[in-house]
Amino acid sequence: MIGDKKVLFSGMQATGNLTLGNYLGALKNWVKLSDEYECFYCVVDEHSITVRQNPAELRKRARALLTLYIAAGLDPEKNCIYYQSHVSAHAELAWILNCFTYMGELNRMTQFKDKSAKHADNINAGLFTYPVLMASDILLFQADVVPVGIDQKQHLEITRDIAQRFNGIYGDVFTIPEPYFGKAGAKIMSLQDPAKKMSKSDENPNGSIYLMDDPDTIIRKFKRAVTDSEGQILYRDEQPGIRNLIDIYRACTGKSVEEVLAEFDGKGYGELKMAVGESVVDQLRPLQSEVERISKDKAYLDGIIKNNAEKAGYYANKTLRKVQKKIGFPERIR
Numbered sequence: 001m002i003g004d005k006k007v008l009f010s011g012m013q014a015t016g017n018l019t020l021g022n023y024l025g026a027l028k029n030w031v032k033l034s035d036e037y038e039c040f041y042c043v044v045d046e047h048s049i050t051v052r053q054n055p056a057e058l059r060k061r062a063r064a065l066l067t068l069y070i071a072a073g074l075d076p077e078k079n080c081i082y083y084q085s086h087v088s089a090h091a092e093l094a095w096i097l098n099c100f101t102y103m104g105e106l107n108r109m110t111q112f113k114d115k116s117a118k119h120a121d122n123i124n125a126g127l128f129t130y131p132v133l134m135a136s137d138i139l140l141f142q143a144d145v146v147p148v149g150i151d152q153k154q155h156l157e158i159t160r161d162i163a164q165r166f167n168g169i170y171g172d173v174f175t176i177p178e179p180y181f182g183k184a185g186a187k188i189m190s191l192q193d194p195a196k197k198m199s200k201s202d203e204n205p206n207g208s209i210y211l212m213d214d215p216d217t218i219i220r221k222f223k224r225a226v227t228d229s230e231g232q233i234l235y236r237d238e239q240p241g242i243r244n245l246i247d248i249y250r251a252c253t254g255k256s257v258e259e260v261l262a263e264f265d266g267k268g269y270g271e272l273k274m275a276v277g278e279s280v281v282d283q284l285r286p287l288q289s290e291v292e293r294i295s296k297d298k299a300y301l302d303g304i305i306k307n308n309a310e311k312a313g314y315y316a317n318k319t320l321r322k323v324q325k326k327i328g329f330p331e332r333i334r
């Protein structure tokens with residue numbers, strides 16, 4: 001708790017271009033939660049280097065992501081929006097928690113298996129201990145809730161296991177966090193392969209709508225979206241492409257499945273695609289113009305970055321000092 005509010009922590013990686021899936025599935029939910037909780041939204045740039053990055057590109061993307069958090073409606077005066085690498089307590093706690101995490105546990109992480117298959121030439125120790133750094137992010141802030149995608153479920157479970165193990169030895173040091181998976185239906189699939197999640201690392205750029213895509217590109221991608229040969233607009237498992245289009249439309253317009261089905265009753269796929277494309281253009285327009293406006297104000301952004309790193313550092317160091325004391329590190333001389 002901070003004051004009378006529960007604490008929320010979440011983060012995103014600054015790699016790849018964020019997609020409509022990231023926005024509708026995650027960011028938009030974050031904005032809804034931001035009044036209820038004391039929120040920490042981190043740009044997890046330290047996680048990003050588990051895969052080789054171009055330095056200039058990483059720096060640019062990290063700033064773009066931080067800007068996007070604000071443009072999406074997270075008030076940076078109320079929500080602590082910051083870079084992980086600006087708060088050294090993340091790495092320090094990660095080292096400590098590495099000593100409370102078993103090789104066997106980390107070996108079971110499916111994301112590690114997937115990523116090592118994908119980056120077979122660079123299976124580094126950081127990739128293996130990635131979940132420990134993530135646990136540190138969360139536990140440093142004594143977070144009560146962590147909104148994440150379902151793909152992060154295993155990482156949340158290991159975070160809870162590490163925290164419980166530590167508490168079992170040293171007393172109640174860490175709050176045990178609860179995952180928050182958001183509403184079903186917000187999961188957006190690839191426009192080219194509706195069996196796959198829309199992903200920023202997709203090799204086929206036509207499968208994903210990027211948040212900074214211009215209107216023509218967005219409409220073109222929807223026109224090319226993969227559907228089926230059923231020829232009718234229904235919301236069911238047998239028509240995953242159509243269902244995905246309906247889900248996107250619902251998320252952008254706030255309409256229910258029934259309303260959407262009524263609206264397109266007897267109409268063709270072409271009409272549906274155009275309507276969905278336009279709803280996405282409308283959804284992204286204000287976001288894009290906010291990104292542009294905020295990016296231009298360098299002094300404002302720099303101020304936010306500085307103040308929030310200090311605020312995050314204050315809370316993070318409080319937990320870190322407590323942990324250091326518990327495990328028997330010598331006291332600091334003041």
Ligand code: TRP
Pocket residue numbers: 009010011012013044047133134137138146147148152155
């Ligand atoms: N691993 C998360 C992802 O790829 C990102 C992340 C890092 C995160 N630290 C976190 C998410 C802490 C929630 C809380 O999506």
